[in-house]
Amino acid sequence: RKEVEQDPGPFxxxxxxxxxxxxxxxxxxxxxxxxxxxxCRKEPKLLMSVYSSGNxxxxxxxxxxxxxxxxxxLIRDSKLSDxxxxxxxVPDSGAGSYQLTFGKGTxxxxxx
Amino acid sequence: xxxxxxxPRYLVIGTGKKITLECSQTMGHxxxxxxxxxxxxxxxxxxxxxxxxxxxxxxxxxxxxVSRIRTEHFPLTLESARPSHTSQYLxxxxxxxxxxxxxxxxxxxV
Numbered sequence: 762r763k764e765v766e767q768d769p770g771p772f773x774x775x776x777x778x779x780x781x782x783x784x785x786x787x788x789x790x791x792x793x794x795x796x797x798x799x800x801c802r803k804e805p806k807l808l809m810s811v812y813s814s815g816n817x818x819x820x821x822x823x824x825x826x827x828x829x830x831x832x833x834x835l836i837r838d839s840k841l842s843d844x845x846x847x848x849x850x851v852p853d854s855g856a857g858s859y860q861l862t863f864g865k866g867t868x869x870x871x872x873x
Numbered sequence: 874x875x876x877x878x879x880x881p882r883y884l885v886i887g888t889g890k891k892i893t894l895e896c897s898q899t900m901g902h903x904x905x906x907x908x909x910x911x912x913x914x915x916x917x918x919x920x921x922x923x924x925x926x927x928x929x930x931x932x933x934x935x936x937x938x939v940s941r942i943r944t945e946h947f948p949l950t951l952e953s954a955r956p957s958h959t960s961q962y963l964x965x966x967x968x969x970x971x972x973x974x975x976x977x978x979x980x981x982x983v
Contacts, residue, residue, distance in 0.1 A: 793970060804963055804974035805916070848916075852970050859904050859923070860931075861970060865915040 764788075765864040767849050773870045778839045782867045784849030785831045794832050795850040796823055799866065805848055809834070839871045876900045879964050879975035886954055886982055894949045894978045896964030905947040906972065908963040909933060916963065922947055954982040 764787040774780050786794070793812045797805040809816055811832060815824040822835040836843055849864040877898040886892055898905065903924045908916040908931075918931030922941040936958070937951050947966075951958055961979050965972040 795970065804977050805972075806974070807971055810971070859967065859970060860906075860918060860921065861972065863908075863916040 765849055765851050765862050767864040768867045770866075771868040771870060773872055774839055775872050776839055776841060778871075779835065779837045780839060780869065781836075782834045782847055782849075782869075783831055784833070784864055785829075786849075786851045787830070788851060788853070788862075789827075789830060791851050791853075793852060794823075794825060795852075795861070796832075796834050797848040797850055797863070799846045799848055801845075805863075808847070836869075839869075841871050841873060844869055844871045877964065877966055877973050877975040879962075879978050881978060882976060883979050884981070886980070888953075888955055888982055890954050892951050892954055892980070894962055894964075894980070896947045896949070896975055897945050898947075898966040898973070898975075899945060900966060900973070901944065902966035902968055902973075903944065904967050905941070906965045906967075907931075907937075907939060907947070907949050908965065909935070910961045910963060910977075912961075920949065954980075956982045958982050 766785045796808045798808045799805040809823045811823045811825045820837045824833045846866040846868045848866045850861050853860045880895045905922045907920040910916045917933035919933050919935040920939040922928045928939050959981050961977050963977045964975040
């Protein structure tokens with residue numbers, strides 16, 4: 762059974778802090794991974810993709826450890842606008858399948 | 874600016890009514906999806922389509938049905954709404970794994 766497990770949160774951090782979220786997955790055949798961001802009562806939006814060992818985009822860094830089957834998301838210099846729920850997402854690996862399994866999400870609150 | 878549209882945004886309806894939630898996208902995506910999400914909970918896939926005249930049920934059992942007569946249109950229908958159907962319904966489309974979600978329909982059945 763495909764599973765995606767995330768840190769339960771919530772994470773309450775001050776502005777400027779560095780925060781990291783972890784996510785473990787059970788489908789060892791998955792080749793690519795995603796972090797989505799979901800604001801309160803809004804739709805999820807793609808934040809980052811991870812296809813190899815890692816990916817960096819400004820203050821955000823996503824890392825992949827295939828041997829241990831976990832993905833992490835690091836946010837540096839947190840802003841108030843980073844407050845949201847971060848969803849770890851793992852694709853199915855079946856032939857012709859384009860379905861995604863979403864984790865329950867980790868809620869981040871950045872405090873002034 | 875959104876390329877995927879869901880209507881209505883909010884719907885409050887009585888038990889037993891038939892309802893259709895609309896989802897349209899202008900990106901020409903073959904793959905479209907319906908997810909159900911309760912407040913503070915994870916998304917659950919209820920239906921998906923990989924092209925015209927192709928529809929499949931997702932992981933979460935649902936009493937709803939879908940159709941895909943045109944590439945851009947993927948409506949979801951509940952023949953007889955019940956209070957247990959109260960939830961947020963999110964439509965998404967994509968070519969690969971990078972989904973674009975609509976703003977969702979928040980359904981309340983009273």
